[in-house]
Amino acid sequence: MLSFVAFSLTRAWQGFWRNAVMSLAATATMVLMLLLLSGFWIIQAGLLAGLQFTEQKVEVVSYLQTNITDGQMQELRDKVAALPGVASVAYVSRDEALQRFRASMEAQGREDLTRYLDANPLYASIEVKLVDPSRIREVGDVLRADPIVRNVINIEDLVERILTVTSILRTAGTVLLVVVGIIVLFIIVNTIRLAVVARAEEIEIMRLVGASDAFIRWPFVFEGAFVGLLGAVVTLGILAAAADPIGRFMVDFFRVLPLQFGSLTRDLVTLVMAAGVGLGILGSWLSVRTYLIR
Amino acid sequence: MTVARLPSASRTFRRRVLGRVEDQATQDRDVLVLHDVTKQYPNGNLALRDVDLVIPEGDFVFLVGPSGAGKSTIIKLLIRDEIATRGQVVLDGQDLARLPRRQVPKMRRKIGIIFQDFKLLPSKTVWENVAFALEVTGTPRRKIRPAVDRVLALVGLSAQSQQTPAQLSGGEQQRTAIARALVHDPRLIIADEPTGNLDPLISWEILQLLLRINELGVTVMMATHNAEVVTALRKRVVALEEGRIIRDEVGGAYHRED
Numbered sequence: 001m002l003s004f005v006a007f008s009l010t011r012a013w014q015g016f017w018r019n020a021v022m023s024l025a026a027t028a029t030m031v032l033m034l035l036l037l038s039g040f041w042i043i044q045a046g047l048l049a050g051l052q053f054t055e056q057k058v059e060v061v062s063y064l065q066t067n068i069t070d071g072q073m074q075e076l077r078d079k080v081a082a083l084p085g086v087a088s089v090a091y092v093s094r095d096e097a098l099q100r101f102r103a104s105m106e107a108q109g110r111e112d113l114t115r116y117l118d119a120n121p122l123y124a125s126i127e128v129k130l131v132d133p134s135r136i137r138e139v140g141d142v143l144r145a146d147p148i149v150r151n152v153i154n155i156e157d158l159v160e161r162i163l164t165v166t167s168i169l170r171t172a173g174t175v176l177l178v179v180v181g182i183i184v185l186f187i188i189v190n191t192i193r194l195a196v197v198a199r200a201e202e203i204e205i206m207r208l209v210g211a212s213d214a215f216i217r218w219p220f221v222f223e224g225a226f227v228g229l230l231g232a233v234v235t236l237g238i239l240a241a242a243a244d245p246i247g248r249f250m251v252d253f254f255r256v257l258p259l260q261f262g263s264l265t266r267d268l269v270t271l272v273m274a275a276g277v278g279l280g281i282l283g284s285w286l287s288v289r290t291y292l293i294r
Numbered sequence: 295m296t297v298a299r300l301p302s303a304s305r306t307f308r309r310r311v312l313g314r315v316e317d318q319a320t321q322d323r324d325v326l327v328l329h330d331v332t333k334q335y336p337n338g339n340l341a342l343r344d345v346d347l348v349i350p351e352g353d354f355v356f357l358v359g360p361s362g363a364g365k366s367t368i369i370k371l372l373i374r375d376e377i378a379t380r381g382q383v384v385l386d387g388q389d390l391a392r393l394p395r396r397q398v399p400k401m402r403r404k405i406g407i408i409f410q411d412f413k414l415l416p417s418k419t420v421w422e423n424v425a426f427a428l429e430v431t432g433t434p435r436r437k438i439r440p441a442v443d444r445v446l447a448l449v450g451l452s453a454q455s456q457q458t459p460a461q462l463s464g465g466e467q468q469r470t471a472i473a474r475a476l477v478h479d480p481r482l483i484i485a486d487e488p489t490g491n492l493d494p495l496i497s498w499e500i501l502q503l504l505l506r507i508n509e510l511g512v513t514v515m516m517a518t519h520n521a522e523v524v525t526a527l528r529k530r531v532v533a534l535e536e537g538r539i540i541r542d543e544v545g546g547a548y549h550r551e552d
Contacts, residue, residue, distance in 0.1 A: 003432075007429065201413065201415070204413070205415065205426070207402075208402065208407050210400065210401070210427075211431055212396075212400075213399070215432060216430070
């Protein structure tokens with residue numbers, strides 16, 4: 001068994017270098033395809049993060065009547081917090097609302113006119129953040145139905161329109177990624193097939209001298225895996241080299257949208273490695289199979 | 295090239311040269327039996343019709359006939375690239391139609407096959423081309439070297455063992471192919487037009503080599519259009535025409551002699 005693996009690896013290595021032009025062409029195609037795939041993967045990841053960020057901004061604000069007790073307020077908070085899709089419920093008292101207003105006026109450099117007022121004109125409010133923005137209408141309805149609620153800011157229509165757009169973008173991104181994935185799959189498998197077909201005579205001779213299927217197949221499978229591995233390493237090298245300039249270019253974009261890219265590098269390495277080696281193996285396996293089935 | 299004439303001592307010589315130890319059962323068995331074999335291809339072409347053929351151990355058989363007579367089909371049946379539509383193909387006591395797929399490679403090692411176009415790998419040396427047949431069948435490395443050296447000596451190519459096919463003459467290339475066919479110590483050598491690409495002098499050289507291998511006890515079946523060779527040698531001749539055996543005579547000529 002060990003000698004069989006050694007034999008296959010040796011033959012794979014020889015096969016790669018004895019047909020260097022073909023093998024390097026296959027590797028180059030592999031690199032281009034993996035770059036294409038990872039490019040779309042990065043765009044898709046950015047798109048998803050951006051959409052998530054946008055959706056998390058959705059907040060239902062409801063103003064409360066002035067004459068309510070703390071108990072009533074707490075009851076409403078608990079009721080809303082228990083609703084599905086609610087992330088957090090915050091209570092903003094009238095004093096806090098006034099402070100916020102003053103702070104925002106000051107930040108904008110405008111004169112604070114509230115000091116001319118005898119009393120605080122603002123209402124206390126409950127601000128509900130949502131995990132799932134599509135639940136906004138339910139939450140709004142519950143709030144509106146409660147007698148202590150004065151009014152709810154009606155942004156449901158706007159949110160639902162935004163959600164329609166984000167879900168279309170999500171679907172489009174996924175579809176695009178899948179289509180690119182399929183294109184990459186076919187091109188890589190076909191490139192490797194060409195490399196195998198170029199050696200049809202060798203396979204034919206192996207068959208005629210009585211080589212078992214395993215002895216014919218595995219050297220090619222290892223060779224395909226090697227092409228995939230080499231392609232993946234080169235691709236990751238290019239991506240690593242390109243990461244800094246692209247990052248600098250994107251800094252402004254990231255300032256506006258503080259996206260979380262922590263897992264992206266890990267995901268990308270996994271994707272490129274798995275796609276490269278996996279498609280290399282798949283391509284060789286399928287190509288050799290056509291010669292073995294008789 | 296001198297031909298070793300050792301008919302009486304052929305068995306021991308063969309054992310010594312090719313390294314095979316046989317039991318009584320394999321010696322008495324016919325190497326090849328075709329029984330009522332009909333082959334129809336999926337496109338409807340009837341390539342063989344009710345072919346009966348028995349080739350005993352040690353025989354030398356010429357398979358003759360015009361193109362499309364069914365010679366190639368018989369060879370394809372023997373290496374089990376095709377399976378007979380009807381009838382039995384029995385190689386060394388094994389019915390090929392009933393042979394499990396996994397056993398096919400093992401069975402093919404009992405056959406050495408030689409082609410008109412040699413089918414050598416251009417990037418490998420003579421030695422590597424012959425060793426290739428053993429490497430890809432999982433032969434341990436320590437057994438490969440002596441076996442390859444032995445067959446290269448047998449075909450007279452020891453001196454050229456480090457050359458590539460491109461550096462060899464046509465005859466030398468075919469002798470390399472013969473060495474590769476022999477290295478598994480086969481029971482049957484199938485030669486498909488082995489002299490088709492060679493000039494008459496070299497053709498005779500190849501034929502002498504095949505005859506010598508036959509004298510060492512290996513059964514040889516040679517498909518050919520070379521009338522001169524067939525008629526001169528007076529071996530067994532099986533003539534095919536339109537998928538039927540029309541003549542099977544020992545000591546025959548290429549053409550019918552009445």
